[in-house]
Amino acid sequence: MTPRTLLLSLTAALPMAFAATPAMSDARPLLQEGKQTLYQRVLTTPGCRLAEHSGGTGGEVQPAFSRFYVYQRSEQNGERWLEVGPDSYGSASGWLPESCTVDWKMQLTLSFTNPANRDRLMFFGERDGLMTVFDDFEPSSQVAPLRAQLRRDGSAPGIVAQEPEYFVDLQEQFYLLPILEGEEIMTEAGFMTRLLRVASVSEAEQGEAPQAPDDVAAQLREFNAGVVFVIDSTISMGPYIERTREAVERIYQRIEAQDLADQVSFGLVSYRDSVDAAPGIDYVTRMYADPGDVEDGSDFITRVADLHEAPAPTVGWEEDAYAGMMQAIDEVEWSNFGARYVVLITDASAIEGDSERSSTGLDADQIRLEAARQGIAVYTLHLKTPGGEQRGDHAVAESQYRNLSTFSGTGTSLYYPVATGDVALFGQRVDALAAAITDQVRSAYLGEEAIGSALHAEEEPEDASQQRMMDDLDMIGHAMRLAYLGQATGSQAPPVFEAWISDRDLIAQHVPTTEVRVLLTKGQLSDLSDVVSNILDAANAGLISPSDMFERLRSVAAAMGADPNQVQQSEAQRLGELGLMGEYLDDLPYQSEVLNLDEETWLSWDGLQQERFIRRLATKLRHYRRYNEDVDRWVSLAEGADPRDDVYPVPLEMMP
Structure with missing residues (x-):
């Protein structure tokens, strides 16, 4: 529990x-x-x-x-x-x-990032103690003695508490870290950082105690991994489909030889394009193997035996990669796995969410957030084939997949291009990924202290790109283990009432320690959806007659009961000043593309810029609808409160 x-x-x-x-x-x-x-x-x-x-x-x-x-x-x-x-x-x-x-x-709260690539966050009793660190050009000289004393004595002067050793997953155990006040500073090392005064209290259920450290090794023996390949199976992908099958077959032989059959499971989802646009391709997505159902290597091979490239061409070069991703994210029971990986394999960019051919209506930002909610690391092997180069597709695909493959726990992009789409090089990448994941699980199972220590038992990677992939996988594997142990041992946020923290690591000041969430009630989320929908309608009309957009929005604002004096101002004004948006957005410390948009800027944009604005807003609107339907993550903040005051922790980047 x-x-x-x-x-x-x-x-x-x-x-x-x-x-x-x-x-x-x-x-x-x-x-x-x-x-x-x-x-x-x-x-x-x-x-x-x-x-x-x-x-x-x-x-x-x-x-x-x-x-x-x-x-x-x-x-x-x-x-x-x-x-x-x-x-x-x-x-x-x-x-x-x-x-x-x-x-x-x-209306802001914080959640911890995964500490796999940074030191544990320290809670300072006084602001001056934190500033002493940031006023030093070499902050390690201030931090190292504090950490040494914490390790030795369990306490240090001026430090109220530390972040838990294991990751506290907001999706698994809801918690909020209140912000009492905050300020942005420039550190002596040259980084913009926020100093935050926070408050928190955590309390386990009576009779329930955190698991003893001695049990960690036993917990890691239960650590397992689920890996789902999401493969573009359109007409150009035949050799890569076969090579992926071969890689998984090899790794299953290795798994069974090492008696890890219960610890690592593989699955496979295939995707293509809109069947309405190209009926001959048979399907948009298909789950060939769910890792929760696959019994062993031979069972996997049997399940994916019918996977072949599409019998007919699709309409364009880009395919519905996001549909394949969402089937893997939504339909696999990821809670059964400690380490969770999706490996996207494609030679083409993804259909954008506003395209008629998109079956999800989502873009890379939204897919990345959906994967993060499940604790999934998304690896992309992008085959830069001559066909994609001829169509000018490589840059578009790279931009999409770098974003999609950014692991929220560490900020690392797990995007790896395969030059010229070389089948042999691709095979090496797939073999290395599958073997490394398996070795991580084996390392944890054997109780080895370094989760990736077994990775280097094999031959050294032949090129720098593959070495980077292995190093990234090492760190992501560590993050997965921290998240797993946090859940398994009941790791909680520290029982601190009031303290000062930084939203950046004290030494590696480019690495974030926290993420910002905005709490919205169902009513607020509904209002936000209505307003964004109205802005979209006005913006779409504005593509035909750009000068009409703000006039239409003034009419909408008046109909919604906004302040008449505010609405009737004739000067060019920001959307945020029309009275459309709720007051709960007024004080959010971020630069809002929507609220800051004024009539002069809108009219100065060309059609392409206006279309991009509309596309970004439309994908956020579709995500608001997913939040509304996500019944498991609406949270009551007070015993006996009306359910209408339940809240949803919306990532700050999803605000308009």
Whole structure:
């Protein structure tokens, strides 16, 4: 059972999304100062008691960082009190002393990145302690003694806590790291870094203790891997299909010889293009082998025996690679595997999400995020064949697949081109990948300390590109092991109440330590989808008559109840000033392409620039719909709260 974690984010109070039913109270929480829709909200600090009335004594102690909306404020005997409730729908439940609460204003929270390629994040008790590190041109001189003392004594001066040794996966164990305040600085080493004051509390379920370190070796004996090849099987891919089959057959022989049949499983998905556009190609995607069902090497070979190149040509050179990826991501039960890999093999770029031939409506950004949600590392072997070069396809494909193959845990792009589409070189890459993954699992099974130590037992790679691939796989394998051990041992975020951290590694200051998420309620996500849809409609119309776009949006804003004075301003203005977007987006610390777009800029763009803007916005809209349907990841932040105040942690990059 996953430990219950009470880490609540200091985010903005969320607006009412639905009208109250007649049976509910008409009471609503107090609004934040200067806001029309954002309610006041607080979190409790340890020991806070919920009293029956203002100034009351006794009452039940609330879990630290419980979320409450503020309905009234009063003062009793010189002490300020708050009437609070668990949601924004009229269910006030008692009174809290203001002194034991913290205002909840910013709608941002942090999650840890996988620490495979960086040191564990340290929580500093004071800002000055963190600044001492960044004011040093050689920060290692400040950091090394602290880490040495932490390893030796378990504590160090000025350090409140450390990030867990093993990765805490937000998808597996929901937690939030609240931001109390933050600032951006330039370090002495020349990097832009954010200093963040954060707060957190984690609490395991009663009677449930974290697994003892002595059990780690035993846990690693259960570590396994699932590998799914996603192969372009259009008419030009015959030799590569056969060589992939051969590679998997070889590696299965090796797996069975090493008695690892239960530890490594392979699957295969084939993809082509739109059947409507080219009926003779038979299918868009097909799962030939699910790694969860494959029994052994001979079973795999039997299942993929019918895989051949398409009997007819497709419409264009680009194919529906994203459809093949999504079948592998959605239809494999990835939770059965500790290490999770997809290997995309193609000689062509992917059909973009806004094309009529796209069966997913998604682009590389969205596929990458979907893979990350499952903890999947995506490797791309891009065959740079003469056919692709003649059609000018290589640059497009490389851009797509570098993005798609960026592993969110480390920021590493697992994209590997194969020059001229050389079949022999391709075979070496596939053999090396399959063997390295198998050796990683074997290394963990045997208890070897370095997850990739067995990788170098084979012959050295013949070229620098293959060496890079092996080094990357070494690091990704380590990240997979950290994630697996984090889940297996019940790793939790540190029980810190307040501290200072950096969003970049203290020494390798280009490496991020955290990722930003925005919490949205169902109502907010619905409103956001409606607004983006309206902007898309106006933008599409604007392609025909560019000067009409902002006029149409002013009409939409008026119909949606925006401030009339704001809407009727005749000067060129940003989309964000039209009153279309919710106030919960106002204070997000990022540069929004949509909110910052003004009429003058739109009119200055050529048709291609406008189409790219529309395409990016359309793919985000399709992703919002996926979030809405992802019922397992909507989270309640307060016991007894109305489900309409449940939230979804949306990656910052998916905001408009």
